[in-house]
Amino acid sequence: MVKVAAVQMCSGVDPQKNADAMERLVRKAAAAGATYVQTPEMTGALQRNRPALKAVLADEAGDVIVARAAALARELGIFVHVGSTAIARGDEKMANRGFLFGPDGQRICVYDKIHMFDVDLDNGESWRESAAYEPGSCARVADLPFGRLGFAICYDVRFPQIFRTEAMAGAEILTVPAAFTRQTGEAHWEILLRARAIENGAFLIAAAQGGVHEDGRETYGHSMIIDPWGRILAEAGGAGEAVLLADIDIADVQAARAKIPNLKNSRDFTLDRVTSTGRAEA
Template sequence: MGVFKVAAVQMRSGESPERNAADMEILVREAAAKGATYVQTPEMTGAMVREKQTRDALFVSEDRDVIVKAARRLAAELGIFLHIGSTAIRRPDGKVANRALVFSPKGEILAIYDKIHMFDVDLDHGESWRESDGYEPGSQAVIAEIDGVKFGMAICYDLRFPQLFRAESLAGAQVLTVPAAFTRQTGEAHWHVLLRARAIENGAFVIAAAQGGLHEDGRETYGHSLIVDPWGRILAQADHDQPGVIVAEIDPAQSALARGKIPNLKNSREFTLVKASEKAERVEP
């Protein structure tokens, strides 16, 4: 695959999956109209809901999910690869996964990824989150192949675990995806630098569609969706937290060129970690 156009859709999802699906459709159609053949939506496209009882009533199985149904239809109608950054899916065992899905231009599911790292943190000013209370973490890293280009999949908090992106890059990923719902507090501090770092250290493009603004459930997300090239240069960005679309052209060959200039993936070596205090004492001859 040669040069192609990608888009990141920035949203402000509320508590109604049906309303969010309608908002998503408008933005995905806008992205396709701008020539994007790969379109990514943010984490929790389907619903941003903090209250457990509301979540339990809203979240359903994949075959009943309105976002999944809308994505199938849109991908097929528009002839695009549509990456739902994530939506909450109730698994057969009754547990809920924070799940990303990639749809082909035929409306078929090409790849599924369940978020591995749960956002269990205590921030400043009393802001506290326990994602593991509501979601079951995944255990498998996933690469989606789209017209010969390998896309490594991740979701939001995964961004802080470079080993995931390194493993995907060593397996050939040329594009790394990080759909997210970063809090405003953490986004202002770390969003740009972490995304650019993942691109630079892996010689890969990074596409990160974000949630932005004040949501119905009271949380506030950072927005500022980004598309970064393998040299760490920002190709497109939303400099705000409003819903919208950003678009950029991607040339997969640029990943190989960056890795040729800085071959850190190839030069990586295995090593052991030894504490100085535990080293054997030197024996004089």
């Protein structure tokens, strides 16, 4: 049994102010007994003006969020998972990068968001993450004392193959830190998160951005912690800061996978395309 936390934020454009907010919320979670604390996607800054964002960014060694999270993990003796923050790469692109720090303050794992949010939504809302960010190419799992953790970020939730690959590699806790838009969140956020938990028989922790941000965007909030049967253990509101807490027992993962052993029963298969004449084509 371990107590985990998801921290909901409403990050602005100033990384230092966001680092201060992150610290306050992480400390609150740790004071409540959390061993693992997750923050949202883009903890460090939400800024639609890309030149302005690049102007306040640093590389990993100089990033204020990275430094603060490592120090908090070490001081509080907990695991701190920065859902993601924008990191300068030294070229024209940035990295949307998540970090996991252990109780000794050392970096355990990094994960770069694989799928870029390049979409055209209703009411003229349009996003092109690939214009600014270099996508990652490697899914990751990390072995922690209380379970194996799988990584994803926001739009990755729409690509179930990541989560299945991680679950097949033994991941018992899946993570989806996010900055979901209000429009897509209202339509799909809860159902996608619960589906990823159910189909993999895993806990899922999703710390989200929530509210109207300084750059004018609005994110959906509703951070969640979900159990392997798809039940919501904790949920935040749609806007503003929150600290969600839940006690999770990894034995529940084994129990769910024993009842519905779809990971064990999974089979490789081929695909044939059949024409209207009934002839199969390779």
